[in-house]
Amino acid sequence: MSMEAATVAPRLQISTWVDSDKVARRLRTRSAASFSPRLKDRNMTQVLLPHLPTSKVSNRQRHVALEVSCSYNNFPASTVESGNFHTLDESLVLKNKALAIEPYLNGRCIYLVGMMGSGKTTVGKIMAQALSYSFIDSDSLVEHDVGGTSVAEIFKLYGEGFFRDKETEALRKLSLMHRLVVSTGGGAVVRPVNWKCMKKGISVWLDVPLEALAQRIAAVGTGSRPLLHHGSGDAYRKTYMRLTSLFEERGDSYANANARVSLENIAAKLGYRDVSNLTPTAIVIEALEQIESYLKEEHRHAHITF
Ligand SMILES: Nc1ncnc2c1ncn2[C@@H]1O[C@H](COP(=O)(O)OP(=O)(O)OP(=O)(O)O)[C@@H](O)[C@H]1O
Numbered sequence: 557m558s559m560e561a562a563t564v565a566p567r568l569q570i571s572t573w574v575d576s577d578k579v580a581r582r583l584r585t586r587s588a589a590s591f592s593p594r595l596k597d598r599n600m601t602q603v604l605l606p607h608l609p610t611s612k613v614s615n616r617q618r619h620v621a622l623e624v625s626c627s628y629n630n631f632p633a634s635t636v637e638s639g640n641f642h643t644l645d646e647s648l649v650l651k652n653k654a655l656a657i658e659p660y661l662n663g664r665c666i667y668l669v670g671m672m673g674s675g676k677t678t679v680g681k682i683m684a685q686a687l688s689y690s691f692i693d694s695d696s697l698v699e700h701d702v703g704g705t706s707v708a709e710i711f712k713l714y715g716e717g718f719f720r721d722k723e724t725e726a727l728r729k730l731s732l733m734h735r736l737v738v739s740t741g742g743g744a745v746v747r748p749v750n751w752k753c754m755k756k757g758i759s760v761w762l763d764v765p766l767e768a769l770a771q772r773i774a775a776v777g778t779g780s781r782p783l784l785h786h787g788s789g790d791a792y793r794k795t796y797m798r799l800t801s802l803f804e805e806r807g808d809s810y811a812n813a814n815a816r817v818s819l820e821n822i823a824a825k826l827g828y829r830d831v832s833n834l835t836p837t838a839i840v841i842e843a844l845e846q847i848e849s850y851l852k853e854e855h856r857h858a859h860i861t862f
């Protein structure tokens with residue numbers, strides 16, 4: 557196994573590569589036995605994996621899954637990742653939502669857009685898992701293209717213009733692909749040419765209040781986010797001010813997305829006062845609902861006869 561595959565493989569879930577009947581027999585779980593045949597046919601093995609001791613998943617299986625997934629999508633292994641684990645209930649809801657949109661989605665990619673820290677990566681990995689898509693981060697693709705240089709270093713060494721060109725190039729490549737959930741860079745929405753690429757798939761805006769974004773980002777630091785390096789004062793305030801001015805420039809561009817997922821709306825629906833109580837899974841479920849509404853509307857329009 558190459559070094560690259562060896563470092564990435566442990567993060568992969570190999571759900572589609574494990575025979576669900578065999579796993580069910582071995583684990584003898586009630587949950588496995590109660591799947592309907594239709595669900596079982598649809599790779600419900602994903603639900604079983606959280607119960608599967610990691611020792612039962614051989615490195616060989618992980619490696620094969622990674623290699624096939626990457627060669628199918630034609631991307632370097634280091635830029636492709638998979639999703640997280642959930643409870644059985646959450647997995648079933650996610651899978652059912654995914655099955656509802658599958659016929660309308662027809663393999664088209666999903667592009668997640670939104671401000672830095674809005675959860676595109678976190679949400680994207682879970683969504684990809686639910687849809688049996690691959691997850692890819694366009695920032696990672698750019699970093700790979702520039703010989704493994706980090707986004708922060710690319711900004712420092714070559715400037716933002718160079719990064720934006722590379723980002724457009726990455727989105728062009730991605731627009732030729734299918735069955736990907738793409739986490740786009742926070743600023744990808746400002747170039748109309750990027751929208752041309754993203755409109756080949758379905759775009760989804762993760763709309764998160766700026767206060768929540770500033771809290772999340774201040775908690776982890778701004779080291780990897782070059783556009784937030786400026787300003788003085790305490791970390792939260794500085795980040796909040798900078799995010800506010802970026803959002804003033806970009807708000808209308810985010811609104812170009814086909815679907816909007818508002819964390820404030822989800823919190824209101826679920827009776828929470830604060831968006832910080834929302835789990836990433838709850839956000840993915842809402843995102844799949846919004847995607848479904850958009851796709852059904854699109855389908856309805858396509859079938860109106862004049
Ligand atoms: N629903 C959530 N609740 C609380 N924290 C979250 C949630 N979703 C993501 N986070 C946290 O917020 C931070 C940013 O999340 P993530 O990297 O997914 O965002 P992003 O949109 O991909 O960011 P960027 O565009 O800057 O790469 C991470 O520390 C992550 O753990």
Ligand SMILES: O=C(O)C1=C[C@@H](O)[C@@H](O)[C@H](O)C1
Nearest residue numbers: 672695707741742743781782
């Ligand atoms: O909001 C932005 O402009 C950026 C977001 C990040 O994802 C990176 O693409 C880069 O740091 C720029």
